Amino acid sequence: MSSTAAALSSGEQLRASYLATRAFTDQIAQPLAAEDCTVQSMDDASPTKWHLAHTTWFFETFILRTQPDYREFDPEFNFLFNSYYNSIGRQYPRSRRGLISRPGMQQVEDYRNHVDRELAKRLECDEFATQAAELLRIGINHEQQHQELMLTDAKHMLSCNPIWPTYRDDPFDESGEAKQMDWIEVPEGLHMIGHEGDGFAYDNESPRHHTHLHATSIAATLVTNGEYLEFIESGGYQRPEFWLSMGWATVQQNDWDAPLYWVQQDGRWHQFSLAGLVPVEPAWPVTHVSYFEADAFARWAGKRLPTEFEWEAACRIASQSPNVSLTQEPFADVLMQQNKCIHPTRSPAGLMGTAWQWTCSSYAGYPGYRPPAGAVGEYNGKFMCNQYVLRGGSVATSSNHIRDTYRNFFPPEARWQFTGIRLAAS
Known part of the structure; x- marks a missing residue:
């Protein structure tokens, strides 16, 4: 202070x-x-x-x-x-x-x-x-x-406007080149999960408790546009073997063939951003994908999505490692102060920032969870049904509004948020 x-x-x-x-x-x-x-x-x-x-x-x-x-x-x-x-x-x-x-x-x-x-x-x-x-x-x-x-x-x-208007005509933050994926090793054993300390946290981040995890590897980088393009070009949206049943039905019903905001012009993929329509940059992290798309990509890649507990444990390990960033991408307040577009451009990325990351964990209360009394108790607990947990924050999050225990949640078809993909392997 x-x-x-x-x-x-x-x-x-x-x-x-x-x-x-x-x-x-x-x-x-x-x-x-x-x-x-x-x-x-x-x-x-x-x-x-x-x-x-x-x-x-x-x-x-x-x-x-x-x-x-x-x-x-x-x-x-x-x-x-x-x-x-x-x-x-x-x-x-x-x-x-x-x-x-x-x-x-x-x-x-x-x-x-x-x-x-x-x-x-x-x-x-x-x-x-x-x-x-x-x-x-x-x-x-x-x-x-x-x-x-x-x-x-x-x-x-x-x-939704056909002339692709801009929110603010700002330049993009400089992106790093896509690099070979590194992994964070999470050892088997008991890991502490949940918020502790005097800082602010929502009720759904507690009680703090032990969770047993098997040995797991968590990707230190997010999946990039270039990697996701390989999934698209290999027919990923046409191959039902990669999709959950509800996901395949959602793809068919909505004619999805790419992430939200991707359109083809002049034989090349473009994506809509807050600075207007721009070409898809292969090195940028892929965003605006649903849980269904994230899960299908992971299956196609021979990997899986992490649980929220594996993700949080990886955060704790990364915070003690000189080789892995815990946070890297500038957040919304920083980008606006710098007059730069609020859009994920950096890969590799820290575990927190850049894009919200889908986990394969259903949104539920921790052991012993009880909603607070009164109307404030309706804030989180009543939504613990048919939702998946996302971790990590995004470029649209404020820099003082994120922590490694923060639990966001959305239904599996949602993709208008800055949602991305981090892979895991057992």
């Missing part, structure tokens, strides 16, 4: 962290026109305007509304911008968020300003800051999750 941070009171630290998080959210939204911010391109995505309002609703609902002297901005917002908290009240259907033309962007900005003023003022009181600290940290991390969703949802929205 810096001497400046150490000199700040707990309330001042929380206030500074809160305002910095809110400012970065506004920075992400800034390149988008008001028209962009109202579009919902698919059921899984939400309009930027909704993200801006919902993250504000979280702070208002869980912190400010508990204060007897607080006057809420608009009672209707509790229905419009509640995501899935059934114990709070009814929610407007997720698939219809793009139809919320009113309130407009200006009113949503006024809403954010109203909540920011109220909360920042109250955080000047250390007693209030102490009482609100836990919920405030959850809210800050919740907003950071939505910052990533804002980027990936905006990318999907822009990709």
Whole structure:
């Protein structure tokens, strides 16, 4: 901790962290026109305007509304911008968020300003800051999750436009050349899994527990576009022997023949990025693949996907090795500060960063897991069904929003996030 941070009171630290998080959210939204911010391109995505309002609703609902002297901005917002908290009240259907033309962007900005003023003022009181600290940290991390969703949802929205518009016309970060794959050896035995320490973690990262692992090798690099092209060119999307039954049905139903955002032009593959349509670079890590595609590629390559426990154990080993990076790719906040495109360009990559990595672990609670009491308990536990765990973060993640115990989760057909592939071998 810096001497400046150490000199700040707990309330001042929380206030500074809160305002910095809110400012970065506004920075992400800034390149988008008001028209962009109202579009919902698919059921899984939400309009930027909704993200801006919902993250504000979280702070208002869980912190400010508990204060007897607080006057809420608009009672209707509790229905419009509640995501899935059934114990709070009814929610407007997720698939219809793009139809919320009113309130407009200006009113949503006024809403954010109203909540920011109220909360920042109250955080000047250390007693209030102490009482609100836990919920405030959850809210800050919740907003950071939505910052990533804002980027990936905006990318999907822009990709639906036939003229391939850019989010920001930024140059790409320099990429390293593709190198021969190295492996991290995870020895057989008992390994500790889960979060420990005083730093922030979600409830689904605990309890910390022992897990027995067989000897495993985890790739120190992510699968590249060039390697995935070999899978495509060998007929990988036409060969059912590599696919899980549900995966093969999904490929057939949706006519998949490449990762999301890949299109062929003039006899060459291109991919849509936040800087527009660009040629597929073989050395870049492949992204925007589903669990089904990641699993099929691993089978084709004669390997498999790691379990989330093997992945976490490999992280611990890598952190003690001078030859393996734990984190390597710049994250969203760093790339935006450098005016560079938020897109994975580096291979080999550290275990954390670049792209979320599919594991073969179904999303479930750790031994002894119990959701927290109250509405906050709906945050993670209720989704422990029909989802797979991803690890590692991506270029759209903030640099202070990732750790080796972080558990992301999506259904196996999802691919609009920056999702990639790391192989394992027994």
